[in-house]
Amino acid sequence: MLVAVNEAEQIINLLEFSKSDLTELVGQFLRCPACKSQVRLKNGHVKMPHFAHVNLAACQYYSENESLQHLTLKKRLYHWFKQTEQVKIEHFLPELQQTPDLLVNETIAIEIQCSHLSIQRLRERTETYRAHGYTVLWLMGKDLWLGQHLTQLKQQLLYLTQNAGFYYWELDLQREKIRLNYLCHEDLIGRLHYLQREFSFDVGNLLEVLRTPFAASSAKLTDQLSQDIPAFIRSQLYYQNPKWLKIQEKYYQNGQNLMTFKNFPIKLYPIGLNLLTHQFEGVVEPDFCQITSDISRYYHHFLAYPQDDGVYPPGFYARAETGDGDCKS
Ligand SMILES: [Zn+2]
Incomplete structure (x- = not known):
C-alpha cells in the first residue's frame, strides 16, 4: 500500500514524497x-x-503482496492523470468498503489488474461500484493480456461501445504504453481477432485516451481466416474436445451431422455469437459483467447484414439496418 494516515488524520501519499523526504515519516x-x-x-x-501493517492479521481493504508491476503501473498512471485531473491513489471508500487503485474526479474508479481474480469477486466489485454511481475501468497487466483465446475471466473484462465494438484495455509497463484492443471478434473455431491502438505513457490526456472507444470511427477489421474449418472440427472431435462434442450433440439432436454440415461461412463473429450453436438456440445473450447495454440488438443487426470481406463496429450495422446512412447517432 502507498497511503497511510498520520496522527493529524492527514493522508500520507508516498508518491508525493521524494526519497530524502521519507525520513520525515x-x-x-x-x-x-x-x-x-x-x-x-x-x-x-x-x-x-510502501506501507505494511504491523500486525500480520490480514487487512481486507489493502493488499500488501502487490507485485512491482502493479505498484509501478499505479504510480505511473497516478502521475499521468495528475497532469489534467483530480486523482486519489488507494482511496478507501467506506460506503463501498472498497479501495480503487485510482479514483479520478471522484467518479471514475481505475482498477489495475495484474493477476487472476475470481469472476465472483470481479462481479461483486464491479456491481458495488455501479450501485454507488461510480464508473469502473479495469486495465490489465501482462498476465491478463487478451491474447488469442478468450477465457471466462477475460470475457467479464470486455467493454462495448457503438464505435469500438467489444474492447479490452492492456497496460504494457516494459514498453510504457496503454493499449486498446478493439473490434474484438471470434472466428468459427474460437480464435480472437481484433485491432489495436497504443498510447505512450505521459503523452496527452489520459482521460481522453480512455474515452477513445466512444469516439466516432470508421474502423474495419479484415483478417485472413483459416479456410479449413471441417478439418479443424474433425480433429477436435477425434481428440474428444468437450466443447466440440457438445456442439456435435446439438446437431444430432436436430437431426443434422456437424461433420457433413457444409454451410460454414468463413467469417468473423462478434464475441458470444457462435454461429455453430446460435442457429439452434436463437440469439442468446451471453453474460458480460462490464456491459450494461443491449447486446442482442447488435447481434441481430450483425446477422441481418450481408456477408462482407470485413467486420465493423455495432454502430455501422445499426445504421445499415435503419437506413440511416452515415448519420451519427
Ligand atoms: Zn488495514
Whole structure:
C-alpha cells in the first residue's frame, strides 16, 4: 500500500514524497486508512517504498503482496492523470468498503489488474461500484493480456461501445504504453481477432485516451481466416474436445451431422455469437459483467447484414439496418 494516515488524520501519499523526504515519516505513528491499525514504512532496496501493517492479521481493504508491476503501473498512471485531473491513489471508500487503485474526479474508479481474480469477486466489485454511481475501468497487466483465446475471466473484462465494438484495455509497463484492443471478434473455431491502438505513457490526456472507444470511427477489421474449418472440427472431435462434442450433440439432436454440415461461412463473429450453436438456440445473450447495454440488438443487426470481406463496429450495422446512412447517432 502507498497511503497511510498520520496522527493529524492527514493522508500520507508516498508518491508525493521524494526519497530524502521519507525520513520525515520515521518515528511518526501511521495507520491504515481503512482498518485503522498501525502500519510501518518499508523502504528497502528491492521494492518501492510502501506501507505494511504491523500486525500480520490480514487487512481486507489493502493488499500488501502487490507485485512491482502493479505498484509501478499505479504510480505511473497516478502521475499521468495528475497532469489534467483530480486523482486519489488507494482511496478507501467506506460506503463501498472498497479501495480503487485510482479514483479520478471522484467518479471514475481505475482498477489495475495484474493477476487472476475470481469472476465472483470481479462481479461483486464491479456491481458495488455501479450501485454507488461510480464508473469502473479495469486495465490489465501482462498476465491478463487478451491474447488469442478468450477465457471466462477475460470475457467479464470486455467493454462495448457503438464505435469500438467489444474492447479490452492492456497496460504494457516494459514498453510504457496503454493499449486498446478493439473490434474484438471470434472466428468459427474460437480464435480472437481484433485491432489495436497504443498510447505512450505521459503523452496527452489520459482521460481522453480512455474515452477513445466512444469516439466516432470508421474502423474495419479484415483478417485472413483459416479456410479449413471441417478439418479443424474433425480433429477436435477425434481428440474428444468437450466443447466440440457438445456442439456435435446439438446437431444430432436436430437431426443434422456437424461433420457433413457444409454451410460454414468463413467469417468473423462478434464475441458470444457462435454461429455453430446460435442457429439452434436463437440469439442468446451471453453474460458480460462490464456491459450494461443491449447486446442482442447488435447481434441481430450483425446477422441481418450481408456477408462482407470485413467486420465493423455495432454502430455501422445499426445504421445499415435503419437506413440511416452515415448519420451519427
Ligand atoms: Zn488495514
